[in-house]
Amino acid sequence: MSEIDDLVQKLNVNIPRYTSYPTAPQWNQIEKSLFHKKLQDRDAAQPMSLYIHIPFCHSMCLYCACSVVLNRDPEKEERYVQALLQEIELAAELVKPGTFINQIHFGGGTPTKLSVGQLSRIIEVLYYHFNVLGDAEVSIEIDPRTVAADEGIKLRSLREMGFNRVSFGVQDTNEEVQEAVKRRQSFDMTKKTFLKARSLGFSGINIDLIYGLPCQTVDTFTTTVEQINSLKPDRIALFSYAKVPHIKPHQKAIPDSLLPSTVDKFAIYKRAREGFIQGGYTAIGMDHFAAEKDPLAERFHSKTLLRNFQGYTLYSGEDMLGLGLTSISFMTDGYFQNRKELDGYYSSIDCREVPLERGLILTDEDHKRRYVINRLMCDFSVNKSDFKDKFDRDFDDHFEGCLNALNEHIADGLVENRDEAIIVTKKGEMFIRNIASCFDEYLQKTANRPYSKAI
Ligand code: SF4
Structure with a gap:
């Protein structure tokens, strides 16, 4: 197998798509x-x-x-x-x-x-x-x-x-x-x-x-x-x-x-x-x-x-x-999801109640990680001084553990950790979910990963 095939096999793990952070589970x-x-x-x-x-x-x-x-x-x-x-x-x-x-x-x-x-x-x-x-x-x-x-x-x-x-x-x-x-x-x-x-x-x-x-x-x-x-x-x-x-x-x-x-x-x-x-x-x-x-x-x-x-x-x-059924709202600092079964959705509406089923209010830490994951997914990079300006925290100090997790991807040539920014390489763009997941606090803590495969 070629080097890229080995990488594909290694990185094909269950991982979120990061349309939200923290993710729905x-x-x-x-x-x-x-x-x-x-x-x-x-x-x-x-x-x-x-x-x-x-x-x-x-x-x-x-x-x-x-x-x-x-x-x-x-x-x-x-x-x-x-x-x-x-x-x-x-x-x-x-x-x-x-x-x-x-x-x-x-x-x-x-x-x-x-x-x-x-x-x-x-x-x-x-x-x-x-x-x-x-x-x-x-x-x-x-x-x-x-x-x-x-x-x-x-x-x-x-x-x-x-x-x-x-x-x-x-x-x-x-x-x-x-x-x-x-x-x-x-x-x-x-x-x-x-x-x-x-x-x-x-x-x-x-x-x-x-x-x-x-x-x-x-x-x-x-x-x-x-x-x-x-x-x-x-x-x-x-x-x-x-x-x-x-x-x-x-x-x-x-x-x-x-x-x-x-x-x-x-x-x-x-x-x-x-x-x-x-x-x-x-x-x-x-x-x-x-x-x-x-x-x-x-x-x-x-x-x-x-x-x-x-x-x-x-x-x-x-x-x-x-x-509508199952739909998700994001309001200021929280995710809110509607009920997923038609009967339950109708019974809420018939009682003139919002048909809410579950959600999550983001913590300060969630906001920081959500910002980093979103920048990676959108820009293929995160500027460390932008992070400091926004959260008044030094990026390298705050994410020391995440940067350790990133080292494996750095060794594989997917991403660079420069003084001023995290930069995803052209090769790394195709594995952006894996790179972003280094900043996912919940994923690191859970063995149960109900997500689809990265590839
Ligand atoms: S892909 Fe899914 S949502 Fe789209 S038409 Fe087929 S069953 Fe319906």
Whole structure:
């Protein structure tokens, strides 16, 4: 095996993706009154983002690790929309009137499984209760299979409702791979939907891909990368297949024998990363790519990117209000997650209570580590004097133990510990989760790691 193959085997441990710190397994039961207070105390002039979760899907893609409710009953979806509208009203009663919103994102599940009328009612209620800024980013995740059959009518309606960004789920364009994961979506369908969205004037189009799926090889995925490059999306997310059958039992239907080995999976990832960089994209973090003129690339170069549950973001107000089943809010210094079962979610809403299940208030130490992990994930570096300015602590003194843990990665040429900064090398960029984990106090203390593998 080559040196890089050895490294891949060594670093392929269970590790978080760091869309939050502390990560979700550390969150516990939390008082609803705390959440109320965070919302009530917010300064209305400080913009926040909204995340709306629509959990329904028509059928299960075998790789899926999202919070999904399989459903083909329109009445069930209408029941959910009504509860969601009530939840929006409950939250709006808690925040100060006129609270500014700079970003709205609809995720799932499959948000476009809802009808145009249902989506439009949700948007209307959001705009009624909140002060959505004129230049707000309003985005939605789209399964092309839900908008391909109507000659663009639904896509046009989304544009007219005010959505200005779309994210298309593609995963892989190869038919054998699609068959193996039970998600059939021809490239022709993806291309037509993509071009329709372009012609309708969506200002940003993302494409989501997954590497490490059954039947994938470097060659098949290189073709996928070339096809996606030919469309010229503004952003590409290239996620690792998160194999967590203990949490998502439907994944057991994918035989291990069809999955690429760890070394092959990394080779697929590495080749795809090179393909997107050669195609003119800036690599952001381990798994995101932004076109040269995309604001995300500009923010990456100026080291002003931020990270939240959806990945990378431009928006400076960090607060995010999550609405809907399982959705997560971040308010000032705390994470709050909604209930995960539909019945429990409905019973809270019916009692006019926020449907909160668990959360965590960050300690001072959590804030310091969250800052360092976020800078590493966003900038591939941490400036030690910036840390000192922010927390009034010497970086090297404060993180002595973490720097010891980092030594192994320094020896492998993944990162440098200079006097002024921690700098991740080009090789280390592909292992950024491993490097960031040296600053994760909880991970170091726990043997139970319910995360997917790093590669
Ligand atoms: S991958 Fe997307 S469409 Fe497929 S089951 Fe998961 S959320 Fe639904």
